[in-house]
Amino acid sequence: MSPESTLQALQTRYSGTVLTPAWGETTLFYNPDAKLKRGAYFATVKEKNGDNDRASELDRAGVFRLNIGASRLLFEARFGKPPARPAKGCHVQGPWDFTALDTLTPHPVYGWMSWVSILNPSQDSFEACLPLLDSAHAKAKATFEKRLRLAG
Numbered sequence: 233m234s235p236e237s238t239l240q241a242l243q244t245r246y247s248g249t250v251l252t253p254a255w256g257e258t259t260l261f262y263n264p265d266a267k268l269k270r271g272a273y274f275a276t277v278k279e280k281n282g283d284n285d286r287a288s289e290l291d292r293a294g295v296f297r298l299n300i301g302a303s304r305l306l307f308e309a310r311f312g313k314p315p316a317r318p319a320k321g322c323h324v325q326g327p328w329d330f331t332a333l334d335t336l337t338p339h340p341v342y343g344w345m346s347w348v349s350i351l352n353p354s355q356d357s358f359e360a361c362l363p364l365l366d367s368a369h370a371k372a373k374a375t376f377e378k379r380l381r382l383a384g
Contacts, residue, residue: 287340
């Protein structure tokens with residue numbers, strides 16, 4: 233899969249999704265009818281290193297990372313308790329190789345928040361991530377609805 237095909241598949245699967253360039257990546261916000269300024273995000277596709285995010289070595293040609301805001305329950309089922317929050321400019325500590333292609337890992341920076349990542353997912357790996365994506369989308373939808381109610 234490519235970054236473009238990944239984004240297209242996500243936007244097709246999850247209605248109400250808006251693709252927005254943000255924080256050096258393409259962010260997928262749940263924001264039907266643009267009712268909020270941004271909505272609630274649930275996944276991102278990142279194609280380059282950031283100042284505080286270099287662990288995946290995204291400066292390699294053709295490498296991109298799909299990031300998913302998984303539920304804590306699904307995160308723990310795959311990886312156990314989330315790792316500790318890393319210091320600024322560092323990555324979470326654990327036995328994971330954040331440079332491995334087509335391998336699901338905790339997000340190198342936001343794993344402590346139950347986010348997960350996969351570099352250059354194959355179609356099979358992408359499909360295996362759908363329960364995580366469904367969970368992330370449901371969480372974003374609930375956050376969106378709460379923000380909408382509060383905005384009144």
